[in-house]
Amino acid sequence: MGLVVQKFGGSSVRDAERLRNVANLVTDTYKQGNDVVVVVSAQGDTTDDLIAKAAEINPDASKREMDMLLATGEQISCSLLAMAIEKLGFPVVSLTGWQAGFLTTSAYSNARIRRINTERLQTELDKRNIVIVAGFQGLNRYDNITTLGRGGSDTSAVALAASLSADTCQIYTDVDGVYTADPRKVKNAKKLDEISFDEMLELATLGAQVLHNRSVEMAKKYGVQIEVLSSLERVPGTIVKEDVEVEKMLIKGVAKDENVVRVSVVGVKDEPGIAHKIFSLLAKHKVNVDIILQTPPVDGLQAISFTVSEDQKEETLAVLQRHSHRFPGAEIRCEDGIAKVSIVGAGMQSNPGVAATMFEALAEANINIKMISTSEIKISVIIDEDDADRAVSAIHGAFFDE
């Protein structure tokens, strides 16, 4: 008995059959005596279809009008889910983002939730209605419709759970939980019963695409317990929360990110402030730099290498070229075809054997390490992209195979 927020992604509601399945899941939760608030994404390819329609008319349409258009996707799926629940004979009401009280910043296509005015939601819950809310959308101070950008529906669900003090926030996806590695690629990948917010954040950043970072950050900030579950199989999922019981398994997962390139500024003078010069320049242009490596100087010249995501490669190179006069004599190089492989787990730093096991596994698989980066809860290596899948399997085997 309690208040449960459930979120269903686009593939979970993609057609009439899937909608009926979700209606059963939702009403089963309601029948157990819970108040239920459901957040839905747009059906299947709806958003892509709407984007294509807009592109045919105006490829440079304003973000304000794009949000007006795209918000219809979730409005359609939430009314259809309400109809499926009506058919099962339960009291239900669907609400758009603004009806549910989502107030956002003004940034069209990438708005942030400022607050949720829960009055209407509370009224509907007091009537014992199941409430279906269109995710991914809200209203800004100009009474215009906004969308939340990538991972928006997850964020809608967590924000609702926080505002309503829900007992749990269930995120239903195609997979039935968080795994120690991508289960489609690594046999023996194991499902985790629990994982901490920080570990989940590292895994999400590293390319394990189960939950979007923004939603995990928000859950951590407001102490919302998240459950990652499958909408198709009724099996226990993975719980993401603040304090995770100490388990035997120190490492929580192995992740791979191929969306990465290495940029090097070679032959710069070895003088104070050179790193600051490069990275403040990139920060000003909103380039996110990940791993940084500075080689020791030879003849008073040194090289600074760093990784950025593939999408930011052009922008990074353009910025550096435009300001090349600030690095006289330096050459700018770029390397594609690399990947980042990481292991994540709390308390790793106080256990030196972890890094050794990881490097040993890579050496035995004859895989060359180009860069290394460590934090309190992760160790990442940059290797050749061609070696990435073998690297994940080798590392996973070293930690998880019995």
Next chain:
Amino acid sequence: MGLVVQKFGGSSVRDAERLRNVANLVTDTYKQGNDVVVVVSAQGDTTDDLIAKAAEINPDASKREMDMLLATGEQISCSLLAMAIEKLGFPVVSLTGWQAGFLTTSAYSNARIRRINTERLQTELDKRNIVIVAGFQGLNRYDNITTLGRGGSDTSAVALAASLSADTCQIYTDVDGVYTADPRKVKNAKKLDEISFDEMLELATLGAQVLHNRSVEMAKKYGVQIEVLSSLERVPGTIVKEDVEVEKMLIKGVAKDENVVRVSVVGVKDEPGIAHKIFSLLAKHKVNVDIILQTPPVDGLQAISFTVSEDQKEETLAVLQRHSHRFPGAEIRCEDGIAKVSIVGAGMQSNPGVAATMFEALAEANINIKMISTSEIKISVIIDEDDADRAVSAIHGAFFDE
């Protein structure tokens, strides 16, 4: 220079090409120095597609959820039209029904506009924005989305024109005006330059499907001048207004309605109150009775015949059967396969030659008249459905051919 409200139906915005055409029309009006507010329907078959989607999930879905679903159709077309206008480089903003301030009654799927809160609209017009409004929808007192039912977008446009004191309300359709008869069926059908609200109301009721009655009634009530125009051909249309200049042409049009059946209650006692008994019963069950014919009594028994629309046939017969004990000895009969053909024109009553010309045309075409009904501005006859097209041509020829 002034304020122009323009309304475009579903076929006028059905694809990217048509949207571009409408964008040109709208911006041309704006370039002439006018403030422009545009009302759009959903694109082509969008509404039907959404209805089919809902039917697959729940054929008995609540009207509240159906309105939530269907309102997305106009939201999509109004944002797409705004994008097409942005591409032409004009300032534009799209608004949903609730953003545009449409407040309606609570009756889902058939709401009536209570009032329009024009504050937001005025603000946008003051910024010299072209304003695109989603037709057919509004918000009720519970902050739920409603739709206006048949002809809703026409009504949205006329209500906006009334609220904003627009100089004219242009309704763009597939045809380029109001004709003296259906131009697809009657050669020599002539386009009218002007027609009065009352004449237009009679023509609309009689099946000339250019403007919906609700919108004409509202235009008459608030004195909004309507222009019916083609969105594809740039030619003058027909102006619908209160006072029409006296023209040589007395008759404004010939219309046909095949959606009609005749019901007869035969063998009822000839006593006071029998007609009241029948028609108050039908009124209570919301059956709209059109033409009524009472035959003279024979041997103290009489017959009462009347016409109803085809859609109400089953309901009418069921009501009469259920209450047959109130008409002892009477037999209830029903006749399909009939049609109503009418001529409409103000001042007809004071010109006895009109009826004679109509009946003469029918007699010459060897068409039998079953019932006759007259009002100040129309004469209707009930005939065999098979004769209907011939009847329209014959009558049209008698009045309009040189």
